[in-house]
Amino acid sequence: xxxxxxxxxxxxxxxxxxxxxxxxxxxxxxxxxxxxxxxxxxxxxxxxxxxxxxxxxxxxxxxxxxxxxxxxxxxxxxxxxxxxxxxxxxxxxxxxxxxxxxxxxxxxxxxxxxxxxxxxxxxxxxxxxxxxxxxxxxxxxxxxxxxxxxxxxxxxxxxxxxxxxxxxxxxxxxxxxxxxxxxxxxxxxxxxxxxxxxxxxxxxxxxxxxxxxxxxxxxxxxxxxxxxxxxxxxxxxxxxxxxxxxxxxxxxxxxxxxxxxxxxxxxxxxxxxxxxxxxxxxxxxxxxxxxxxxxxxxxxxxxxxxxxxxxxxxxxxxxxxxxxxxxxxxxxxxx
Numbered sequence: 001x002x003x004x005x006x007x008x009x010x011x012x013x014x015x016x017x018x019x020x021x022x023x024x025x026x027x028x029x030x031x032x033x034x035x036x037x038x039x040x041x042x043x044x045x046x047x048x049x050x051x052x053x054x055x056x057x058x059x060x061x062x063x064x065x066x067x068x069x070x071x072x073x074x075x076x077x078x079x080x081x082x083x084x085x086x087x088x089x090x091x092x093x094x095x096x097x098x099x100x101x102x103x104x105x106x107x108x109x110x111x112x113x114x115x116x117x118x119x120x121x122x123x124x125x126x127x128x129x130x131x132x133x134x135x136x137x138x139x140x141x142x143x144x145x146x147x148x149x150x151x152x153x154x155x156x157x158x159x160x161x162x163x164x165x166x167x168x169x170x171x172x173x174x175x176x177x178x179x180x181x182x183x184x185x186x187x188x189x190x191x192x193x194x195x196x197x198x199x200x201x202x203x204x205x206x207x208x209x210x211x212x213x214x215x216x217x218x219x220x221x222x223x224x225x226x227x228x229x230x231x232x233x234x235x236x237x238x239x240x241x242x243x244x245x246x247x248x249x250x251x252x253x254x255x256x257x258x259x260x261x262x263x264x265x266x267x268x269x270x271x272x273x274x275x276x277x278x279x280x281x282x283x284x285x286x287x288x289x290x291x292x293x294x295x296x297x298x299x300x301x302x303x304x305x306x307x308x309x310x311x312x313x314x315x316x317x318x319x320x321x322x323x324x325x326x327x328x329x330x331x332x333x334x335x
Contacts, residue, residue: 027060102216
């Protein structure tokens with residue numbers, strides 16, 4: 001199924017691709033943020049990826065029907081939905097936007113200006129974090145920094161972190177790289193995998209620190225809980241290790257990041273067990289984390305848990321009250 005506005009004989013400069021799955025409650029705000037852009041040479045392609053809220057979604061989309069291309073497909077995951085949009089996109093540039101995120105009015109204008117100035121093939125910006133977040137003043141790059149050149153090693157080590165809804169990329173580069181890999185498990189790593197392939201292909205990826213969008217964190221989306229997010233990082237790194245022939249430097253970075261990611265899973269489990277007053281499990285978690293990542297902070301926490309776990313909980317509540325309440329309200333994961 002495909003309908004929408006009548007296509008012009010010549011394509012727009014930018015094709016905006018929006019996958020939609022369980023976003024009926026957010027999509028109106030997302031689309032209004034696109035229509036409020038100061039830059040207007042674009043098309044909107046919205047892919048309904050077999051969403052269970054399709055009836056509600058299509059009711060919300062009705063007032064926008066003349067302003068977008070709407071495609072409805074069987075559920076195939078984010079990679080499949082984005083690829084469906086790429087295949088019909090006519091723009092030189094692709095702008096990816098998740099169906100619950102929000103662009104600020106100068107988003108496209110500033111992104112294209114940076115691409116032109118730096119002669120880049122892909123650019124990404126910073127974002128405010130919104131929704132179910134512990135600290136609404138924190139930006140994406142504060143939580144997931146970008147420093148130095150974007151290389152495979154930088155992506156693997158977490159020195160550079162690309163936010164998909166903040167990305168504008170040359171369509172030809174994505175097509176030549178093979179687009180999103182639909183064979184990957186649906187854990188939200190299809191974008192990371194594409195960035196790795198694009199860097200390996202030698203395209204020019206750049207970024208800037210202007211905050212140009214709002215990135216929504218939802219516990220019932222792929223953002224998930226802290227433990228789920230941490231575990232996905234482990235899985236993604238293991239897949240990259242198996243999938244690509246990495247250099248010696250990249251292999252070293254991957255091994256180090258994998259240990260850190262595994263330690264982070266243990267730390268997040270420790271936090272949840274502390275919130276549950278399961279001190280034996282919490283100390284076992286932190287000992288596991290120390291074995292993987294022997295930072296002094298973790299070692300001290302391990303010692304303190306062995307002496308006075310209730311003091312650790314009191315300190316946790318006092319020093320990180322938002323973090324503690326977020327875990328209690330949002331973490332519903334079987335360990």
